[in-house]
Amino acid sequence: MKEYTEMEIDALKEFVNVGTAHAATALSKLIDKTVTVDIPDLALVPVTKVPEKLGGAEIPIVGLYFKILGDITGSVLLFFPADTASSLTALLMAGIKPENHVEFEEIERSAMMELGNILTNSYINALADMIDAQIFISVPFYSSDALGAVVDYLLIEIAQEVDYALLMETEIKSPDAKLEGNFIIFPDTPSLERIFKKVGIA
Amino acid sequence: MDVISVGIGEYIVAKNACLLESISLGSCVGIALHDPVTKVSGLAHIMLPDSALSRSSQAPSPKFADVAVAKMLEEMTRLGAVRAKITAKIAGGACMFQSAVPDPSMNIGDRNIEAVKKLLENAKIFLVAEDTGKNYGRTIVFDTTSGKLTIKSAKIGTKEI
Numbered sequence: 212m213k214e215y216t217e218m219e220i221d222a223l224k225e226f227v228n229v230g231t232a233h234a235a236t237a238l239s240k241l242i243d244k245t246v247t248v249d250i251p252d253l254a255l256v257p258v259t260k261v262p263e264k265l266g267g268a269e270i271p272i273v274g275l276y277f278k279i280l281g282d283i284t285g286s287v288l289l290f291f292p293a294d295t296a297s298s299l300t301a302l303l304m305a306g307i308k309p310e311n312h313v314e315f316e317e318i319e320r321s322a323m324m325e326l327g328n329i330l331t332n333s334y335i336n337a338l339a340d341m342i343d344a345q346i347f348i349s350v351p352f353y354s355s356d357a358l359g360a361v362v363d364y365l366l367i368e369i370a371q372e373v374d375y376a377l378l379m380e381t382e383i384k385s386p387d388a389k390l391e392g393n394f395i396i397f398p399d400t401p402s403l404e405r406i407f408k409k410v411g412i413a
Numbered sequence: 414m415d416v417i418s419v420g421i422g423e424y425i426v427a428k429n430a431c432l433l434e435s436i437s438l439g440s441c442v443g444i445a446l447h448d449p450v451t452k453v454s455g456l457a458h459i460m461l462p463d464s465a466l467s468r469s470s471q472a473p474s475p476k477f478a479d480v481a482v483a484k485m486l487e488e489m490t491r492l493g494a495v496r497a498k499i500t501a502k503i504a505g506g507a508c509m510f511q512s513a514v515p516d517p518s519m520n521i522g523d524r525n526i527e528a529v530k531k532l533l534e535n536a537k538i539f540l541v542a543e544d545t546g547k548n549y550g551r552t553i554v555f556d557t558t559s560g561k562l563t564i565k566s567a568k569i570g571t572k573e574i
Contacts, residue, residue, distance in 0.1 A: 258421065258422060258460075258476075259420045259421050259422050259423060260420075261421075262436075262437070268436040268437040269436060269437060269552070271567065274510075276510055324512075324513075350512050350514050351512060352510035352511065352512045352516070353510060353511055353512065354509045354511070356437075356439070356509060356549060356550040356567065356568075357436075357437040357552070357567065358437065359436055359437025359438070359439065359550065360437040360438060360439035360507070360509055360549070360550020361439060361509055362439075363421060363438065363439035363440055363441045363460070363509070364439060364440050364509055364510065364519070364521065366421060367440060367441070367460045367461060367521055370422065370460050370461060370476050371461060374422075374474065
């Protein structure tokens with residue numbers, strides 16, 4: 212299991228913070244509400260403990276998954292608690308009132324995928340500018356289910372290589388609108404080394 | 414009855430009456446093994462099909478289906494189970510994500526189910542019942558006394574196999 216120095220952790224925090232700030236700005240413009248970013252939470256977590264660390268395997272969420280390609284490879288998961296997802300679709304499609312715990316209709320699903328696209332592009336573009344790299348994202352992959360069931364695909368990908376995940380999680384919040392969401396980025400190991408090199412600590 | 418949680422990539426073997434539970438399986442597969450005579454049972458929550466695919470140099474982990482089944486069989490027989498009596502039920506292996514452009518690499522659930530079935534066949538363990546595939550998460554509870562596997566999902570409700 213790899214140990215990370217304090218300097219490396221700080222660099223990664225700064226890295227994801229810049230990305231999340233851009234995504235928060237994009238969300239703020241879309242919904243016309245103040246959106247704030249929490250201090251990134253970085254932790255080396257055993258893969259088996261990730262669902263617990265993210266709030267519990269059973270909580271209902273809407274997750275948007277993207278593959279990252281280019282100079283940095285890996286994946287990004289953006290997820291919202293189910294009630295936040297309902298509020299977001301309501302804000303995005305004024306006039307249509309979604310009900311909690313009811314499966315999102317096709318149009319709402321599309322709206323969430325498009326929202327994910329916009330936010331994740333802001334996030335990834337900011338990271339790419341910061342380290343002067345070319346990074347692209349795949350089309351969005353959508354899932355609405357219990358957190359454990361949504362994140363296990365990611366954990367399976369990580370578990371092929373290692374038993375610990377460097378969890379880089381940032382939370383965005385809009386206290387006015389009672390919204391919250393989480394960005395998690397999982398660069399693969401060679402990409403992490405590349406990030407360290409680009410920020411001058413490798 | 415005691416409820417014992419089986420985390421992702423883990424397995425538990427039990428001799429006494431209890432409920433073995435795995436919460437929110439997505440593409441992962443739950444493998445429940447049961448000897449109806451001695452009631453010795455086990456539940457594994459596997460993530461990947463085969464340890465031969467491992468890119469890690471560490472000891473074989475029960476996150477792989479082959480390792481989990483081998484370890485459960487070994488421990489169950491040590492606890493008195495009769496190898497030839499052991500049967501299996503499986504659940505999970507969903508494809509959790511959908512997209513405008515389908516990507517076959519997202520179907521790890523299918524590959525997991527296929528691998529687990531082949532594994533059971535090779536080990537001559539009879540697959541009694543399954544609730545696999547589709548696109549939703551499942552919480553499973555395995556009753557070691559009756560061998561019943563209860564599957565709960567937010568979308569479909571509760572069923573028993």
